[in-house]
Amino acid sequence: MSKIKIALILSVALSIFAPNATNACTNFLITKKASADGSTMISYAADSHDLFGELYYWPGQEWPDDAMLDIHEWDTGKYLGQIKQAPKTYTVIGNMNENQVSIGETTYGGRSELKDSTGVIDYGSLIYIALQRSRTAREAIKIMTDLVAEYGYYSSGESFSIADPNEVWIMEMIGKGVGNKGAVWVAQKIPDGMVSGHANQARITQFPLNDEENCLFSKDVISFAKEKGYFKGKNKDFSFADAYAPLDYGALRFCEARVWSGFRIMNPEMEKYEGFVTGESTERMPLWIKPAKKLSYQDIQNIMRDHFEGSSMDMTKDPGAGPFKRPYRFRPLTWKVDDETYFNERAIATQQTGFSFVAQMRNWLPNPVGGVLWFGVDDAATSVYVPMYCGINSIPEEFAVGNGNLLEFSWTSAFWVFNWVSNQAYARYNYMVEDIKKVQKELEDKFAINQQAIEQAARNLYDLDPKLAKDFLTDYTLNQSSLTVTRWKKLGEFLMIKYLDGNLHPEEGGKFLRNEHGNPAHAEFPGYDQNFYKKIADETGDRLKMKKLPGEEASH
Numbered sequence: 001m002s003k004i005k006i007a008l009i010l011s012v013a014l015s016i017f018a019p020n021a022t023n024a025c026t027n028f029l030i031t032k033k034a035s036a037d038g039s040t041m042i043s044y045a046a047d048s049h050d051l052f053g054e055l056y057y058w059p060g061q062e063w064p065d066d067a068m069l070d071i072h073e074w075d076t077g078k079y080l081g082q083i084k085q086a087p088k089t090y091t092v093i094g095n096m097n098e099n100q101v102s103i104g105e106t107t108y109g110g111r112s113e114l115k116d117s118t119g120v121i122d123y124g125s126l127i128y129i130a131l132q133r134s135r136t137a138r139e140a141i142k143i144m145t146d147l148v149a150e151y152g153y154y155s156s157g158e159s160f161s162i163a164d165p166n167e168v169w170i171m172e173m174i175g176k177g178v179g180n181k182g183a184v185w186v187a188q189k190i191p192d193g194m195v196s197g198h199a200n201q202a203r204i205t206q207f208p209l210n211d212e213e214n215c216l217f218s219k220d221v222i223s224f225a226k227e228k229g230y231f232k233g234k235n236k237d238f239s240f241a242d243a244y245a246p247l248d249y250g251a252l253r254f255c256e257a258r259v260w261s262g263f264r265i266m267n268p269e270m271e272k273y274e275g276f277v278t279g280e281s282t283e284r285m286p287l288w289i290k291p292a293k294k295l296s297y298q299d300i301q302n303i304m305r306d307h308f309e310g311s312s313m314d315m316t317k318d319p320g321a322g323p324f325k326r327p328y329r330f331r332p333l334t335w336k337v338d339d340e341t342y343f344n345e346r347a348i349a350t351q352q353t354g355f356s357f358v359a360q361m362r363n364w365l366p367n368p369v370g371g372v373l374w375f376g377v378d379d380a381a382t383s384v385y386v387p388m389y390c391g392i393n394s395i396p397e398e399f400a401v402g403n404g405n406l407l408e409f410s411w412t413s414a415f416w417v418f419n420w421v422s423n424q425a426y427a428r429y430n431y432m433v434e435d436i437k438k439v440q441k442e443l444e445d446k447f448a449i450n451q452q453a454i455e456q457a458a459r460n461l462y463d464l465d466p467k468l469a470k471d472f473l474t475d476y477t478l479n480q481s482s483l484t485v486t487r488w489k490k491l492g493e494f495l496m497i498k499y500l501d502g503n504l505h506p507e508e509g510g511k512f513l514r515n516e517h518g519n520p521a522h523a524e525f526p527g528y529d530q531n532f533y534k535k536i537a538d539e540t541g542d543r544l545k546m547k548k549l550p551g552e553e554a555s556h
Contacts, residue, residue: 024048025106026199026258026348027161028300029168029288032363033193036296039362040168042161043300044095044104045380049331051354052406053377053415055388055399058132060091060098073154074124081120083151089132093373094357096390097131100371101140101164102359106200108172108255110157110245111230116175119152123173126153127160137164141171141187141216148173153183157245159198162187165363165370170196170287172204174244176224184224186217186240194288195295197262199348201255202245203287209235252277254333254346256285261311261348262303266291274312297374298448300358305381307347315345316430323532326429327381349381351422354415356380367391368470369458375399378418382425382436384443386484387451389458389473391466396481414485421492428499431526435498439491443484 030041046053067085072078091098105123121129126144134140140162157174171187186204190196191214196203208215225231225243241247247256257277263270267289275281307315307327315327328351329344336342355377362370368391376383377399386399397403397412404410411417425432454476462469497512498505503523506513513521527533536544 024200024254024346024350025104026262026304027104027106027159027197028262028303029161029163029170029190029196030295030300031168031190031192031194032166034195034291034295036294036299037362038364039297039360040163040165041295041297041300041358041360042102042104042163042168043304043356043358044161045304045348045350045356046354047350047352048354049352050406051352052404053353053355054401054403055094055355055375055395056092056128056401057094057395058089058092058128059393060089060132062088069129071120071122071125073122074128075122080122080125080154081151083120083129083147086133090134091390091393092128092131093388093390093392093395094355094375095127095131096359096361096371096373097134098367098371098390099135099164100361100367100390101131101134101137101162102361102371102373103127103131103140103163104161104357104359106159106198107155108157108159108198108200108202108245108251110174110202112156114175114177114244115156116152116154116178116181118178119148119154119175119181121147121151121154123155123158123160137162137167137169141169144171145173145183145185145218148175148183149181152181157202159200159202161198163359163361165361168196170198170204172202172240172244182218184218184221184244186221187215188287189214190288193290195263195266195291196288197259199255199258201247201251202241203256203259205239205241205284205287206237207240249279250334250343252279253343257308257313258346258348260285261306261308261313263289264311265303265306266295266299268292271311297358297360298444301374301380301385301444303348304356304358305349307349307381308345313345313347315347318345320344323528324427324429324431326426328426328429349379351379351426353377353379353383356383356385358385365455365459366462366466366469368466368473369455369462376418377415379422382422382433382440383418384440384484384488385447386477386481387447388477391458391470392474392477393470394474394478396478398481398485411489412485414481414488417485417488417492421488421495424492424495424499428502431504432495432499435495436491439487443487447480 024047026045028043032038063085068082069085071080096102130140130143133143153175160171162169168190169187173183173185175183222235222238230243260273260277273285316325320329334341334343358374360372371390373388374385375388376385398414404413404416409416458469458473461472503525505523506521515521
């Protein structure tokens with residue numbers, strides 16, 4: 001038989017994904033003893049102005065010996081080359097596979113001269129190929145590092161969150177430049193009971209050189225840095241981040257600040273590192289911390305919704321928030337006035353998120369039941385995390401690849417329905433977000449209440465026949481996805497009516513009020529708050545001040 005060229009669904013999907021897919025993302029990593037129920041967790045927000053949020057799906061299968069896999073860059077769809085296909089691949093639901101292995105990422109860039117334009121595998125392809133081939137986090141690390149060693153690494157510097165039901169790892173990688181195939185990298189296991197995070201800045205500094213149980217690294221990670229002049233000193237003092245991605249003010253303010261904000265929610269003692277992320281202190285934030293209390297998946301979901309609330313960086317309180325306290329800043333991230341450069345804060349939650357998730361992995365349950373990807377599209381702050389079990393055998397239409405795209409609106413696409421609601425909220429945020437949060441809580445509370453019963457039923461079915469459990473969880477996931485998007489569409493209709501033309505139509509319990517004649521009750525028009533009115537008065541002086549004409553009686 002002639003050599004088979006198999007493009008897989010992966011190749012097709014990667015070729016249509018939008019450019020610059022995840023150039024500013026946030027991950028948090030939670031170990032078993034740091035979680036409320038003993039699960040491991042990672043979170044991920046895929047943030048990009050050009051990413052359509054959808055749930056990827058690759059069914060597992062067996063492949064012939066001569067099968068090849070076409071590689072297309074995840075960010076652009078550019079064809080990079082071919083690699084040998086694995087004999088067997090596992091089913092992948094989003095960023096979790098059927099073995100409960102989950103992977104997230106953030107791009108830190110690092111030294112630009114180390115990007116290898118001749119490499120065959122980019123970071124996005126690396127994630128989804130590893131998910132299709134791995135049974136544990138350690139195995140995923142080996143697969144990823146072996147692949148870039150054999151085929152070359154195309155992308156810039158990258159941090160990966162890699163977890164299974166027992167272990168949680170952070171791995172940082174960067175190429176070695178054109179003509180030097182492969183990558184330098186280091187991976188550290190997060191100690192049980194600790195949590196970690198990364199957000200577009202390399203965070204591994206010094207690491208143990210003789211502890212293979214907890215730390216893995218490429219054999220040339222230090223020698224290559226010395227060869228390139230990035231590091232001089234004793235090996236024990238080597239810092240991966242300082243060698244390959246030195247900090248600058250932007251890295252602190254836009255990247256480390258997001259990790260700090262998540263850390264301070266998990267443990268208030270982390271407030272002391274505010275000076276580090278504002279560039280006023282050199283006391284570096286640790287790679288991992290112990291949370292003040294054990295964390296649930298709902299806690300992590302809410303951390304992914306953070307806008308620095310309650311800190312000096314609170315995005316609802318500076319002038320950019322406008323009269324309706326909107327915690328969003330439309331780009332560019334920096335701008336100039338009179339030759340001085342200024343910036344917008346960059347929070348964990350942001351309007352340009354394509355999709356986000358909290359992956360929950362549990363070692364006391366069968367894999368199809370134990371792995372659940374809490375998945376949402378658009379901005380996490382105004383979205384809903386819907387449970388997607390790793391044992392499902394089909395994807396909900398509302399989240400499926402091909403149901404709409406960035407240039408084609410679809411009323412059955414979760415991405416478009418959630419964006420329709422959030423884009424309404426930008427106009428009168430502090431009013432509308434309260435209505436949004438009510439429905440968000442209503443839906444997510446329902447998932448939490450149902451979870452134990454659903455999983456017990458699935459486990460009972462699994463004991464009879466694993467296929468029955470998978471079918472049951474598939475039906476549940478499809479049903480909840482449909483109900484969620486339908487409910488969110490109703491929310492959007494409600495917001496359109498309630499806040500039409502800047503008015504506020506009175507309602508109680510979600511029902512609009514009528515007058516004694518059966519017509520709509522008189523609309524209210526609350527306008528702006530006093531602080532904003534004072535700002536207008538101060539900036540306009542007498543120009544907008546009401547005055548009396550000669551002989552006019554006071555009538556206003």
